[in-house]
Amino acid sequence: MVDTTRIVKEIQEKYNIIGRTEELKQIVLAHAVGKNILLEGNVGVGKTTLAKAISEYYGSDASNFYRVDCSEELLPHNLVGYFDPPLVIAKGYVEDSYKYGPLTLAMINGGCLFINEINRMPESTQNSLLTSLDEGILEISKLKTIRAHKDFFVIATQNPAAHVGVTILGEALKDRFIWINLDYQTPEEEFLIIKQEAKMNSNNADKLAKISQSIIQITRESTSIRRGSSIRGAIDLATLVNQYDNSNSSKNWVEATVMALYNKIELEDGLTQSKKEIITNIVLAVLNKSDFQ
Numbered sequence: 352m353v354d355t356t357r358i359v360k361e362i363q364e365k366y367n368i369i370g371r372t373e374e375l376k377q378i379v380l381a382h383a384v385g386k387n388i389l390l391e392g393n394v395g396v397g398k399t400t401l402a403k404a405i406s407e408y409y410g411s412d413a414s415n416f417y418r419v420d421c422s423e424e425l426l427p428h429n430l431v432g433y434f435d436p437p438l439v440i441a442k443g444y445v446e447d448s449y450k451y452g453p454l455t456l457a458m459i460n461g462g463c464l465f466i467n468e469i470n471r472m473p474e475s476t477q478n479s480l481l482t483s484l485d486e487g488i489l490e491i492s493k494l495k496t497i498r499a500h501k502d503f504f505v506i507a508t509q510n511p512a513a514h515v516g517v518t519i520l521g522e523a524l525k526d527r528f529i530w531i532n533l534d535y536q537t538p539e540e541e542f543l544i545i546k547q548e549a550k551m552n553s554n555n556a557d558k559l560a561k562i563s564q565s566i567i568q569i570t571r572e573s574t575s576i577r578r579g580s581s582i583r584g585a586i587d588l589a590t591l592v593n594q595y596d597n598s599n600s601s602k603n604w605v606e607a608t609v610m611a612l613y614n615k616i617e618l619e620d621g622l623t624q625s626k627k628e629i630i631t632n633i634v635l636a637v638l639n640k641s642d643f644q
């Protein structure tokens with residue numbers, strides 16, 4: 352049995368993770384039984400932050416962790432490795448001529464491989480992961496078959512399939528992961544995240560963080576908005592507002608909120624109001640609430 356509570360607390364403290372206690376518990380349990388983990392959630396919910404903390408935590412036990420950020424250009428050899436042509440000419444197809452990739456190194460050394468935004472990985476590259484995840488075996492043609500160290504472990508993140516511009520992760524690969532969904536955190540936790548992450552030096556940091564959290568909260572509840580802002584929007588907003596001489600001015604709040612959220616929210620179709628007007632109304636409604644007067 353693993354001491355989940357202790358490990359979760361350790362991860363939260365070491366990597367400044369606020370909350371996510373339930374999700375961390377699930378991750379620690381999955382890891383304890385040798386399962387790979389896929390974190391899914393909208394842009395800005397904290398997937399990368401959490402996965403990075405986990406991979407460093409478990410990777411440092413094995414003194415190594417490997418990170419891959421996916422794009423359409425990530426080819427199998429970027430993950431697995433390749434024979435270096437000049438070395439092959441000089442020495443032939445031998446170990447010395449081979450440049451190991453992060454997947455192979457993590458398998459050999461028993462490290463953690465962190466695959467960020469795995470849904471952006473081309474299908475051919477996804478396929479090169481299958482046998483490693485499945486059976487812990489990776490065949491390197493002309494060289495050798497690699498068998499994964501017992502501590503080899505993969506944690507990946509992805510945006511939900513409903514998200515625009517996202518390719519769907521192959522069923523075969525998805526099957527190899529324990530799936531953990533990340534939703535928005537509670538207002539109280541978000542408040543603490545804003546205070547921790549936004550660069551605020553003023554003595555009214557509490558107030559700025561509270562207002563910023565309320566604003567993004569309303570963007571999620573508004574019927575005019577299809578996709579509201581994540582915590583990242585509130586962090587940007589609080590950081591910006593803190594730069595103004597007068598953070599009590601509603602004009603400054605509106606300006607900063609438009610700057611911080613304009614590209615982070617998506618409106619419903621067929622509205623008569625502009626995005627700027629909708630943002631302005633939200634800010635004014637929040638500022639008029641009695642607790643912020």
Ligand SMILES: Nc1ncnc2c1ncn2[C@@H]1O[C@H](COP(=O)(O)OP(=O)(O)O)[C@@H](O)[C@H]1O
Binds near residue numbers: 396398400548586
């Ligand atoms: N639980 C949390 N504790 C501390 N900071 C967090 C937490 N969740 C999110 N953040 C902060 O929010 C921002 C966005 O998180 P990120 O991991 O980049 O999101 P994603 O990868 O889902 O797009 C980062 O600045 C991160 O530090």
Ligand SMILES: [Mg+2]
Binds near residue numbers: 395398399400
């Ligand atoms: Mg990310």
